Amino acid sequence: MPIALVDCNNFYVSCERVFNPKLEGKLVVVLSNNDGCAVARSSEVKALGIKMGEPWFKMKDIAKKHGIIAYSSNYTLYGDLSARVMSILSNFSPKQEIYSIDECFLDLNGFDPATLMAYAQKIRMTVKQSVGIPVCVGIADTKTLAKLANHCAKKLFAGNDGVCDFGMLTGIERSTLFARIPVGDVWGVGRRIAERLAVMGIHTVEDLRCADPELIRQQFSIVLERTVNELNGHPCIELDEVGTPRQQIMVSRSFGSPVMYLDDLAESVAYFTTLAAEKLRQDGSVASSLCVHVRTNPFSEREPQYQSSKIVALSQPTDNTTKLVKAALNGLNEIYRAGYRYKKSGVLLMALQPKGTIQPTLFDDPVEQAKSDNTMSVMDRINRKMGKGTLTIAASGITKRWAMRRESKSPCYTTEWSELPEVW
Amino acid sequence: MQQSILFPALVSQAIRIPLFSYKVAAGFPSPADDYIEGRLSLDEHLIHHRDSTFFVRAKGNSMVGAGIFDNDLLIVDKSLTPASGDIVIAVVDGDLTVKRLIKRGEQVILKPENHRFKEIEFKDGQELQVWGVVTSTVKTFHKG
Numbered sequence: 001m002p003i004a005l006v007d008c009n010n011f012y013v014s015c016e017r018v019f020n021p022k023l024e025g026k027l028v029v030v031l032s033n034n035d036g037c038a039v040a041r042s043s044e045v046k047a048l049g050i051k052m053g054e055p056w057f058k059m060k061d062i063a064k065k066h067g068i069i070a071y072s073s074n075y076t077l078y079g080d081l082s083a084r085v086m087s088i089l090s091n092f093s094p095k096q097e098i099y100s101i102d103e104c105f106l107d108l109n110g111f112d113p114a115t116l117m118a119y120a121q122k123i124r125m126t127v128k129q130s131v132g133i134p135v136c137v138g139i140a141d142t143k144t145l146a147k148l149a150n151h152c153a154k155k156l157f158a159g160n161d162g163v164c165d166f167g168m169l170t171g172i173e174r175s176t177l178f179a180r181i182p183v184g185d186v187w188g189v190g191r192r193i194a195e196r197l198a199v200m201g202i203h204t205v206e207d208l209r210c211a212d213p214e215l216i217r218q219q220f221s222i223v224l225e226r227t228v229n230e231l232n233g234h235p236c237i238e239l240d241e242v243g244t245p246r247q248q249i250m251v252s253r254s255f256g257s258p259v260m261y262l263d264d265l266a267e268s269v270a271y272f273t274t275l276a277a278e279k280l281r282q283d284g285s286v287a288s289s290l291c292v293h294v295r296t297n298p299f300s301e302r303e304p305q306y307q308s309s310k311i312v313a314l315s316q317p318t319d320n321t322t323k324l325v326k327a328a329l330n331g332l333n334e335i336y337r338a339g340y341r342y343k344k345s346g347v348l349l350m351a352l353q354p355k356g357t358i359q360p361t362l363f364d365d366p367v368e369q370a371k372s373d374n375t376m377s378v379m380d381r382i383n384r385k386m387g388k389g390t391l392t393i394a395a396s397g398i399t400k401r402w403a404m405r406r407e408s409k410s411p412c413y414t415t416e417w418s419e420l421p422e423v424w
Numbered sequence: 425m426q427q428s429i430l431f432p433a434l435v436s437q438a439i440r441i442p443l444f445s446y447k448v449a450a451g452f453p454s455p456a457d458d459y460i461e462g463r464l465s466l467d468e469h470l471i472h473h474r475d476s477t478f479f480v481r482a483k484g485n486s487m488v489g490a491g492i493f494d495n496d497l498l499i500v501d502k503s504l505t506p507a508s509g510d511i512v513i514a515v516v517d518g519d520l521t522v523k524r525l526i527k528r529g530e531q532v533i534l535k536p537e538n539h540r541f542k543e544i545e546f547k548d549g550q551e552l553q554v555w556g557v558v559t560s561t562v563k564t565f566h567k568g
Binding site for chain 1: 473474475476478479480481482483484486497498502503513515518519520521522553555
């Protein structure tokens with residue numbers, strides 16, 4: 001059963017390049033929230049040896065020397081382009097699993113194996129032309145192998161023109177290829193597991209493929225045993241189709257500068273809850289409880305450290321921003337301690353269920369409920385039309401002293417009328 | 425005869441029971457009901473491929489002859505394959521530009537629709553990168 005993994009190349013950088021073709025061939029990085037570290041690098045930057053997650057302040061000298069262009073992350077843009085790419089990809093298979101913002105699995109069962117390479121090329125061409133994002137395609141019989149095939153296509157280990165189909169390899173070719181790839185490149189094998197595997201003499205993908213699954217389960221876990229089976233072409237990880245609503249929704253950010261007072265902290269928590277509630281309504285779900293958390297900066301070693309979280313149960317599952325914010329602020333009040341410099345806060349909406357399935361209680365007021373639904377849908381519509389945060393509840397603040405640092409963010413080319421690309 | 429005891433009804437405060445707030449249409453059904461169709465949607469009219477359609481803002485006067493003026497909104501479909509005569513968004517020196525695409529044999533030209541601007545010619549070896557095909561413009565005369 002062939003599965004394809006389609007993965008966007010240097011996705012955030014590619015998004016920036018769609019609307020700014022001048023960046024083509026240039027050294028470009030996209031920085032994380034608060035411009036902390038590199039979260040996407042163009043191939044030219046990768047060639048310089050700059051690692052994923054490298055702190056920006058450490059890179060600044062090299063950046064200056066080589067003329068690296070740095071962008072603050074523009075998740076609004078990346079999110080929109082991702083949705084377009086995923087929607088186009090969904091036309092290529094009846095079954096799609098969106099695995100992350102820039103990659104998805106496609107079930108290619110039933111396709112003639114001989115035509116898969118050409119089909120994958122068509123996928124690449126279509127996405128490149130329609131959205132402007134380059135992608136690579138890996139094809140194999142299991143998800144783990146498809147991930148690896150994609151890795152091979154990207155790193156030019158195998159396949160051609162950004163497509164690698166393990167189905168085209170003979171057993172010997174595959175073994176030779178796998179023997180060249182370090183085991184740490186396998187999906188689900190982290191650095192720590194790779195170190196422990198090395199002790200057992202397992203260094204390459206081929207070593208792991210030939211390992212005794214039984215032994216791997218005893219020494220590690222059933223998860224890694226599955227990986228071994230998947231490397232041998234026995235599917236163990238099902239394709240998770242889209243449509244399953246999220247089980248929880250997390251909105252959490254680091255602040256641009258540390259925050260000390262409850263007022264500022266409360267603003268941030270209210271704002272994050274507002275964002276989470278919007279996502280909740282998009283999914284058509286309601287939350288039964290939520291968890292608020294705050295913490296200081298663990299890297300400021302000389303400062304007093306504090307972190308805490310609080311779960312707040314809601315009397316009734318709800319998707320109402322006002323009710324959720326109230327609950328979140330109650331939680332915050334309990335965990336806030338004065339005298340600390342807080343660096344991060346966040347809200348996790350939990351125990352989500354589809355809105356239609358909730359059991360009304362005796363004390364529910366349908367009129368109130370309808371009113372609340374109306375208010376929320378008006379709020380969502382206005383924010384969609386006039387831009388995020390146009391209509392918000394006062395608790396989430398206006399000055400936002402805690403807001404993220406995003407010094408060089410590109411315009412929201414596809415979601416704001418005032419920021420459209422200009423053509424001459 | 426069976427005796428029945430009658431109690432006076434207890435008159436207490438009315439209890440408010442919430443009703444469903446959804447409206448149910450009563451009275452005669454409208455004779456038009458069977459003929460109601462969705463309102464016309466500009467999105468549907470102007471956008472044929474949602475995922476590959478982008479809006480861009482025209483700047484300058486190079487295309488006034490084609491009816492494209494400064495600040496007009498252009499609707500661009502990236503999925504279309506450009507043909508000679510199409511108005512396209514092309515990449516020239518890293519900038520996005522709107523011009524008419526003309527192909528004469530091997531020769532490819534980006535033609536402005538304003539005699540004060542020069543044609544951009546692509547000779548052999550020079551590759552023209554088309555970003556998308558302009559399908560419509562939207563002009564606003566009154567902000568409403």
